Amino acid sequence: MNLNARIPSGPIEQRWDKARFDLKLVNPANKRKYNVIVVGSGLAGGSAAATLGELGYNVKCFCFQDSPRRAHSIAAQGGINAAKNYQNDGDSVYRLFYDTVKGGDFRARESNVYRLAQVSVSIIDQCVAQGVPFAREYGGLLANRSFGGAQVSRTFYARGQTGQQLLLGAYQALERQIDAGKVKMLPRTEMLDLIVIDGKARGIVARNLVTGRIDVHMADAVVLATGGYGNVFYLSTNAKGSNTTAIWRAYKRGAAFGNPCYTQIHPTCIPQSGDYQSKLTLMSESLRNDGRIWVPLKQGDTRTAAQIPESERDYYLERMYPSFGNLSPRDIASRAAKRVCDEGRGVGPGGLGVYLDFSDAIRRLGQKTIAERYGNLFEIYERITGEDPYTLPMRIYPAVHYTMGGLWVDYHLMSTVPGLFVLGEANFSDHGANRLGASALMQGLSDGYFVIPYTLGNYLASEKFAKVDETHPEAVAALAQTQSMTKQLLAIKGKRTVSSFHRELGKLMWDFCGMARNAKGLEQAADKIAGLREEFWKNVNVSGEAGDLNQNLESAGRVADFLELGELMCHDARVREESCGGHFREEYQTSDGEAQRNDDSFSHVAAWEYQGPNQKPVRHQEELQFEYVKPVQRSYK
Amino acid sequence: MNLTLHVWRQKDVATPGQMVRYDAPNVSEHMSFLEMLDVVNEGLILKGDEPIAFEHDCREGICGSCGFMINGIAHGGFKNTTVCQLHMRHFEDGDEVFIEPWRATAFPVMKDLIVDRSAFDRIIASGGYVSVSTGSAPDGNALPIRKQDSDLAMDAAACIGCGACVASCPNAAAALFTGAKISHLAHLPQGQPERKERSLRMVRQMNAELFGNCTNIGECEATCPKGIPIEVIASMNGDFLAASWQERPPVEIAGAG
Ligand SMILES: Cc1cc2nc3c(=O)[nH]c(=O)nc-3n(C[C@H](O)[C@H](O)[C@H](O)COP(=O)(O)OP(=O)(O)OC[C@H]3O[C@@H](n4cnc5c(N)ncnc54)[C@H](O)[C@@H]3O)c2cc1C
Ligand code: SF4
Ligand code: FES
Numbered sequence: 001m002n003l004n005a006r007i008p009s010g011p012i013e014q015r016w017d018k019a020r021f022d023l024k025l026v027n028p029a030n031k032r033k034y035n036v037i038v039v040g041s042g043l044a045g046g047s048a049a050a051t052l053g054e055l056g057y058n059v060k061c062f063c064f065q066d067s068p069r070r071a072h073s074i075a076a077q078g079g080i081n082a083a084k085n086y087q088n089d090g091d092s093v094y095r096l097f098y099d100t101v102k103g104g105d106f107r108a109r110e111s112n113v114y115r116l117a118q119v120s121v122s123i124i125d126q127c128v129a130q131g132v133p134f135a136r137e138y139g140g141l142l143a144n145r146s147f148g149g150a151q152v153s154r155t156f157y158a159r160g161q162t163g164q165q166l167l168l169g170a171y172q173a174l175e176r177q178i179d180a181g182k183v184k185m186l187p188r189t190e191m192l193d194l195i196v197i198d199g200k201a202r203g204i205v206a207r208n209l210v211t212g213r214i215d216v217h218m219a220d221a222v223v224l225a226t227g228g229y230g231n232v233f234y235l236s237t238n239a240k241g242s243n244t245t246a247i248w249r250a251y252k253r254g255a256a257f258g259n260p261c262y263t264q265i266h267p268t269c270i271p272q273s274g275d276y277q278s279k280l281t282l283m284s285e286s287l288r289n290d291g292r293i294w295v296p297l298k299q300g301d302t303r304t305a306a307q308i309p310e311s312e313r314d315y316y317l318e319r320m321y322p323s324f325g326n327l328s329p330r331d332i333a334s335r336a337a338k339r340v341c342d343e344g345r346g347v348g349p350g351g352l353g354v355y356l357d358f359s360d361a362i363r364r365l366g367q368k369t370i371a372e373r374y375g376n377l378f379e380i381y382e383r384i385t386g387e388d389p390y391t392l393p394m395r396i397y398p399a400v401h402y403t404m405g406g407l408w409v410d411y412h413l414m415s416t417v418p419g420l421f422v423l424g425e426a427n428f429s430d431h432g433a434n435r436l437g438a439s440a441l442m443q444g445l446s447d448g449y450f451v452i453p454y455t456l457g458n459y460l461a462s463e464k465f466a467k468v469d470e471t472h473p474e475a476v477a478a479l480a481q482t483q484s485m486t487k488q489l490l491a492i493k494g495k496r497t498v499s500s501f502h503r504e505l506g507k508l509m510w511d512f513c514g515m516a517r518n519a520k521g522l523e524q525a526a527d528k529i530a531g532l533r534e535e536f537w538k539n540v541n542v543s544g545e546a547g548d549l550n551q552n553l554e555s556a557g558r559v560a561d562f563l564e565l566g567e568l569m570c571h572d573a574r575v576r577e578e579s580c581g582g583h584f585r586e587e588y589q590t591s592d593g594e595a596q597r598n599d600d601s602f603s604h605v606a607a608w609e610y611q612g613p614n615q616k617p618v619r620h621q622e623e624l625q626f627e628y629v630k631p632v633q634r635s636y637k
Numbered sequence: 638m639n640l641t642l643h644v645w646r647q648k649d650v651a652t653p654g655q656m657v658r659y660d661a662p663n664v665s666e667h668m669s670f671l672e673m674l675d676v677v678n679e680g681l682i683l684k685g686d687e688p689i690a691f692e693h694d695c696r697e698g699i700c701g702s703c704g705f706m707i708n709g710i711a712h713g714g715f716k717n718t719t720v721c722q723l724h725m726r727h728f729e730d731g732d733e734v735f736i737e738p739w740r741a742t743a744f745p746v747m748k749d750l751i752v753d754r755s756a757f758d759r760i761i762a763s764g765g766y767v768s769v770s771t772g773s774a775p776d777g778n779a780l781p782i783r784k785q786d787s788d789l790a791m792d793a794a795a796c797i798g799c800g801a802c803v804a805s806c807p808n809a810a811a812a813l814f815t816g817a818k819i820s821h822l823a824h825l826p827q828g829q830p831e832r833k834e835r836s837l838r839m840v841r842q843m844n845a846e847l848f849g850n851c852t853n854i855g856e857c858e859a860t861c862p863k864g865i866p867i868e869v870i871a872s873m874n875g876d877f878l879a880a881s882w883q884e885r886p887p888v889e890i891a892g893a894g
Pocket of ligand 1: 039040041042043044045062063064065068071072073074075076077078079080162163189190191192225226227228237238239242243245246282401402423424425426437438439440441442444
């Protein structure tokens with residue numbers, strides 16, 4: 001397997017310029033002759049489809065929701081980073097680059113991260129020009145806030161709805177191209193397979209979710225921007241429909257899967273309330289700017305928060321990490337919360353919670369300012385829990401939030417299958433083993449607006465494309481395979497529902513491949529998942545018909561893929577015998593419980609290659625070079 | 638608590654539907670309304686029946702996927718709350734709950750509680766954007782914008798495209814939705830160059846989609862989960878009228894000599 005990352009040579013600050021100069025261009029008159037498929041209409045896919053349409057390509061864009069405006073990106077609350085240094089507080093492209101490489105615990109590719117930091121400034125300009133209503137100061141200029149893992153204020157935001165506003169900007173740009181006839185949008189259509197002909201990605205198989213019809217769509221290149229796979233844990237902050245199907249089926253067609261075990265657990269989510277729980281709700285990390293996190297000093301303390309005097313509270317993040325305090329990076333804050341709860345000092349039902357307390361901030365700044373900053377978040381919290389955070393501290397607990405792993409891509413964002421590009425959360429990307437807050441929106445838009453328009457053009461201009469259509473044997477075979485899988489799922493008629501399998505898988509993943517992992521647990525979990533998968537294919541009950549709108553069938557296909565992915569995640573976590581970022585192996589920690597990397601053996605990306613059903617996949621390595629930011633033990637003390 | 642549900646069941650767009658009664662036993666007050674339906678659906682699947690189809694994704698009140706009538710009120714009628722954010726603590730043991738899809742000619746029912754809202758996308762496609770292609774933008778701070786204007790733009794931009802305004806309007810008008818986008822862009826300098834064209838095109842598209850006419854009843858504002866103010870409709874009408882006036886063919890002005 002070829003893992004050549006195609007990183008340009010020369011000083012890092014010139015690499016993207018050099019690449020852009022070296023990349024071949026498609027003659028403007030020829031662009032309309034190329035057909036491009038974009039799967040996904042979130043920040044990454046929406047911005048890519050709109051921009052490729054503007055450039056003149058023939059684009060077909062797919063999403064499974066009823067409208068491209070509903071992609072999961074819409075839910076992002078906190079903000080988007082950019083190295084604008086508008087606050088004059090010492091930010092720069094280099095600092096954003098540095099923070100991201102360090103925040104990722106030295107497991108990201110330096111050149112990609114540098115490009116991301118460079119492009120970040122253009123993203124803000126583009127979004128402002130589209131009319132995205134970012135927060136502003138009274139002087140009329142853009143406002144910023146700080147976010148976990150950074151000591152500068154570089155996050156741009158639109159109230160608590162940054163993702164929504166950025167996505168609507170991309171969606172509107174996309175609708176403009178739809179109106180112009182350059183993009184054909186196929187909503188309620190789910191990609192179920194990738195078509196590879198002569199070693200190149202040449203199309204997809206997709207199911208119309210209304211009529212149930214399964215069709216082949218051919219193209220000269222395929223772009224996947226299908227989001228993350230956090231829902232392998234069943235409970236996560238992701239939207240219910242977020243899934244791994246597109247990238248998983250591409251993996252089975254030859255695209256390497258990078259670092260599948262890297263999962264981000266977000267420290268500030270509303271704790272689970274019962275077994276029926278269908279998802280977990282994130283409380284934006286921006287709350288940590290003014291909220292203070294604490295638990296009682298004593299174990300099993302049953303007093304209410306108000307009854308516990310200041311001297312008997314443990315503001316553990318401020319204590320353990322005095323320089324970053326409540327703004328410590330996510331992986332660190334999550335593990336610290338788990339640790340204090342494991343010690344029996346957690347609060348709320350089951351002791352699975354810590355306080356996020358605004359009383360000091362309200363006293364200092366007044367309720368009005370706090371309401372201005374976080375009003376809508378406080379409302380969400382109250383609506384869900386029935387408790388008023390202005391008077392009672394919030395209760396929060398970590399939850400699965402983001403997956404840094406994904407399909408392996410090179411500097412051009414191309415996977416190991418030529419012509420298959422992967423953007424946004426779906427690729428293994430720029431965040432290494434841990435993503436900093438407000439960096440996913442930045443990456444999605446960087447990939448879609450500013451990177452893929454160049455690198456895709458280069459691919460199209462460099463390759464010769466044989467004429468192929470739906471009748472090609474590979475297309476016919478992929479179609480037949482998808483149809484037969486659908487039939488098979490409906491024919492089992494077993495005794496368990498799809499979601500009961502999904503919940504069981506999620507619990508295994510959370511217990512053994514979650515915030516803390518160890519060799520024995522991971523091996524057991526991998527075996528149990530294999531067993532669960534076998535049972536699924538014998539005993540699942542999928543109701544309804546194939547030729548119909550059938551939500552049960554949709555989720556059955558997605559859970560079938562999660563049942564395979566979960567096992568790969570456990571293998572990947574097992575082999576990586578070190579702790580780094582969100583991947584914490586109990587066997588590898590420092591004496592004070594911090595993650596201990598092993599740079600000699602694991603300073604690489606693990607890229608897994610599929611070998612066939614029930615065969616062990618092969619693990620390849622892309623060695624990482626750190627020429628600019630020298631790996632040290634991450635310290636936020 | 639135990640509830641009795643009456644739910645609209647309809648196979649597809651071409652088949653007539655009907656209300657069907659279901660028991661929802663042991664509902665916890667901490668569940669969301671959709672979680673309550675999830676549990677009912679699990680039971681239906683195990684009995685070999687088809688689960689109730691309803692649209693949902695984020696379950697956080699932001700994607701706009703969810704939405705149906707609960708006892709005749711869009712999203713159930715709790716202030717600033719979508720059905721996915723509605724919790725069962727607002728119901729009582731023994732309640733009968735009637736659940737029906739949005740009803741509007743422009744929103745045909747596709748299955749059970751799912752309707753086709755693609756008309757909204759076509760309204761946006763007709764002009765709900767600033768025509769600025771990637772790469773051509775000036776520096777973000779080159780154009781200061783009065784905070785108050787930016788806040789008003791944000792108020793209007795908060796629309797999630799759920800369709801509750803249409804469903805609760807006796808005329809099934811889409812004026813709140815369309816007005817929200819027109820007003821968002823009209824409050825910003827970036828939106829000015831195309832302001833008139835935009836209002837003409839979007840209002841015409843809205844009418845072409847078979848939405849009804851707005852007669853200022855105000856039900857839309859009352860049920861909108863994002864608190865979109867009815868002023869956006871006035872702002873849309875103002876822009877539309879001004880633009881239509883100027884669109885009339887120029888009249889020769891007779892000179893004095
Ligand atoms: C609650 C929450 C808050 C967040 N807040 C922030 C924040 O403040 N700042 C930040 O930087 N990041 C944040 N993130 C992370 C960030 O939102 C996501 O990582 C990012 O939006 C992902 O964008 P995307 O375009 O890659 O994918 P998505 O937005 O997930 O889009 C995926 C698209 O792919 C489509 N799709 C998927 N599978 C298929 C298929 N098989 N066939 C057809 N279409 C398919 C979907 O329909 C959708 O259009 C947050 C995440 C969550 C969960
Ligand atoms: S205006 Fe309100 S009710 Fe209408 S679509 Fe937008 S958010 Fe929904
Ligand atoms: S499911 Fe997204 S708004 Fe209700």
